[in-house]
Amino acid sequence: MDNENNNRKVSKIQDNPGLFDGMSRTLRLVLRLLADSRVNFFLKLLPIGSLIYLFSPLDAAIPFIDDAVIVGLGTYAFIELCPPEVVEEHQAKLAGRDTSHTSPDDDSEVIDTSFTEIDPK
Numbered sequence: 001m002d003n004e005n006n007n008r009k010v011s012k013i014q015d016n017p018g019l020f021d022g023m024s025r026t027l028r029l030v031l032r033l034l035a036d037s038r039v040n041f042f043l044k045l046l047p048i049g050s051l052i053y054l055f056s057p058l059d060a061a062i063p064f065i066d067d068a069v070i071v072g073l074g075t076y077a078f079i080e081l082c083p084p085e086v087v088e089e090h091q092a093k094l095a096g097r098d099t100s101h102t103s104p105d106d107d108s109e110v111i112d113t114s115f116t117e118i119d120p121k
Contacts, residue, residue: 025094030075032090039082046081050074 030047033039050071079087 026075026079028094029087029090030078032094033079033082033086036086036090038086043078043081046074046078 034044034047050073053070053074054067
């Protein structure tokens with residue numbers, strides 16, 4: 001019973017990354033999407049433009065809050081507007097899952113067999 005509870009706690013921790021781990025994953029995802037040729041060039045201007053705003057002298061009265069909001073919105077919009085299959089592919093690779101050899105219609109991994117139960121006496 002305790003082992004089962006520990007497994008649930010570990011899976012919850014892995015499903016909900018902390019603040020810095022989540023930011024790290026998002027940054028790596030954005031960098032991978034920026035390098036991907038399947039993502040529209042003009043769409044790549046969103047995170048680049050938000051970073052330019054971050055370092056520009058055009059800050060408002062509360063510099064840290066508006067910078068965080070602009071960078072966060074630019075990053076969020078960029079990821080949301082990228083092709084979903086490209087985002088999912090990069091997220092799977094970042095999580096350590098290789099999706100290049102699997103597809104829903106690929107039956108090469110299915111082994112159809114039968115078995116006979118042997119009664120050891």
